[in-house]
Amino acid sequence: MRRRRPLAEIISALTYPLHVDDITALFDPRYSSKQPRARVTKVVREGPRTATIRFHAPPGWREHQAGQWVRVGVEIDGVRHWRSYSLSTAPGQDPAITVTDIGQVSGELVRRVRRGDILYLDPPQGEFVLPEHPRPLLMITGGSGITPVMSMLRTLAGRRADADVVVLHAARTRADALFVDELDALAQSAPNVQHMLWLSGEQGRLDLTTVDTLDRLCPDWRDRAAYVCGPEGMVADAERLWADEGAGDHLTMERFNVSRVDGPAGEGGTVTFTRSDREVAVDGATTLLEAGEADGVALPSGCRMGICRTCLTKLDAGRVRDLTTGEVHGDPGDLIRTCVSAPAGDVQLDA
Ligand SMILES: Cc1cc2nc3c(=O)[nH]c(=O)nc-3n(C[C@H](O)[C@H](O)[C@H](O)COP(=O)(O)OP(=O)(O)OC[C@H]3O[C@@H](n4cnc5c(N)ncnc54)[C@H](O)[C@@H]3O)c2cc1C
Ligand code: FES
Structure with a gap:
């Protein structure tokens, strides 16, 4: 049986030596038969080392669920580097990532990307998403770990304004804390949203190795659907604590980094x-x-x-x-x- 050639393959043959992507990109640079690309529409400074990068969803983009992440490809000196970033906007809005500059790719995104630039993207993925059925929620975040939770909170604000949510966000100083004004405003306007900022520069590390801090700040924490995203140590402590308290099933975690073990190779x-x-x-x-x-x-x-x-x-x-x-x-x-x-x-x- 003769194999039917996909349209892109036929166009490629007719336009050789140019690839079909080179031709279609002349009309719309976001189009690629292989790799979705998105045009940056806005870059917002969120702090000295952090920026939110908004982009138009590429053609055929599958809408993300609040809390999911995308693989983003960035060209640096002719080499495409891929990293994962959580989407910080609610589904239905133009997608955005909020990036903190800590290394090569994040530095490029925060310091160099401008409106009109093109980013390479993979479809949204990840299991760190809101529960299907309404439940009291506890969100514990540290540093840039607030980004997927921001997407969840923005989603809840539009769809379940009466949602019962405690947000405990840890940052070194108030100036370092992301989205703090928006979170405060949300807590003021939504009757059941509570926002607590933990300033580790003044209060020390947010301690999740024992129940003491949580018992004090959120006494019913064991009964809530808990979401934790932050530094590796914070997530590991939470995992142990919830397991020790027999509440492991109530905890959903997202890790942004994982260390390698010490010791000889x-x-x-x-x-x-x-x-x-x-x-x-x-x-x-x-x-x-x-x-x-x-x-x-x-x-x-x-x-x-x-x-x-x-x-x-x-x-x-x-x-x-x-x-x-x-x-x-x-x-x-x-x-x-x-x-x-x-x-x-x-x-x-x-x-
Ligand atoms: C599912 C997922 C979602 C993510 N979402 C976000 C997000 O919303 N915003 C965001 O800013 N980043 C996010 N990250 C982290 C991001 O993917 C990159 O790892 C980060 O930007 C560093 O990449 P880089 O190339 O700049 O640094 P590199 O040059 O690759 O690394 C610099 C150094 O930093 C260490 N490192 C990497 N990531 C972290 C981290 N998160 N904390 C502490 N040290 C780290 C590396 O081990 C390395 O030693 C996410 C990661 C994952 C896996
Ligand atoms: S590149 Fe993400 S698990 Fe290996």
């Missing part, structure tokens, strides 16, 4: 990227993703920290060490996260 080995026909010697501290990229193998990636699972790649042979736990694992056919896996002996990857 493993042995490393020879990594074969079977489909790319490449072979490279890799030490036990280098991830398979880094090794592949350095050798010119195109591997998918997103957060590069073991969270988003964009980098899952099939293991054909060998075992790998998970650099976030130290665990050595892997059977042929397993999907492994190349961004946090180093070879533990010789490895073959389906890439």
Whole structure:
């Protein structure tokens, strides 16, 4: 049977050497048959190191659920880097990300991106979303961890104005706290929204290792659907506390970063990227993703920290060490996260 050629393929053949994207981009740079792109419509400074970047949803964009994140691609010196960012607006509004400058890609977004620039995007994803049925809520956030919660609160403000929500946001100083005026205004206008700002510069770290602080600030915290997003230590403490109190089912967490375990690196080995026909010697501290990229193998990636699972790649042979736990694992056919896996002996990857 003759295979029907997709329209993009036919146009590509007719327009060679230009790709169909090059032609369509002349009319609308947001169009791409392969990779959605969005045009930045506004950049709002939220603080000395933070900016909200709004963009027009690209054609065919699936509306996000409040709390979800997108993979954003940014070109720096001709290389496209991908990172994950939570959407901070409510569904139905033009999407936006709110980025704090802490490194290479966030720095580029906060300091250089302007109205009219084009960003590369993947569809929204993530499980850190509002519960389907109304419940009293407790949102605990630290630093930029407020961004997905902002999307939830903006959504609730439009759809469930009587929602019972306690927001406990930790920041070093009031000047560092994001969206603080909007949160205060929301708490004043919505009868059941309470906003508490925890200033760690004055009050010390928000302690979630024991029940004391929560019992004092939100006595019914065990009964609420709790959402925690913030620094790694805060999320880990919350996970332990809710589990110890038998309330683990009430807790939903989002991590923005994950540390690697300390200690000596493993042995490393020879990594074969079977489909790319490449072979490279890799030490036990280098991830398979880094090794592949350095050798010119195109591997998918997103957060590069073991969270988003964009980098899952099939293991054909060998075992790998998970650099976030130290665990050595892997059977042929397993999907492994190349961004946090180093070879533990010789490895073959389906890439
Ligand atoms: C699901 C998800 C949602 C996210 N949402 C947001 C968001 O809404 N706003 C936002 O600003 N960022 C968010 N991030 C973090 C973001 O993806 C990047 O990790 C961050 O911007 C740093 O990237 P970079 O290239 O600037 O820094 P890099 O140059 O890659 O890293 C700089 C250093 O900072 C460390 N690091 C990375 N992320 C963090 C972090 N969050 N806290 C502390 N140290 C870190 C790295 O380990 C590295 O040592 C999110 C991450 C995930 C996984
Ligand atoms: S790139 Fe996100 S889990 Fe590997």
